[in-house]
Amino acid sequence: METVNEQNCYRIQYDSSKKKKTFQYENSRRFMFGSLLCFTSDNFQSLIFGKIVQRDIRDLEKR
Helix, strand or coil, X not given: CEEXXXXXXXXXXXXXXXXXXXXXXXXXXXXXXXXXXXXXXXXXXXXXXXXXXXXXXXXXXXX
16 A cells, blocks of 8 residues: 555556557556556456556556
8 A cells, every 4th residue: 555646545466468569558548547447356246446546657567
């Protein structure tokens, strides 16, 4: 847990190894500040919602 813009937040990491190697995060509308995300690990039987509160291209490019 960390504080970003006076909000308590969790930093998450996902496996992007199955994505195309040519995906350009800096030109993408994915993971834009304020975007709503939905996470599931059990085929949508349970959901966790989140919001992008900080977008740093260097963090997105880390693998």
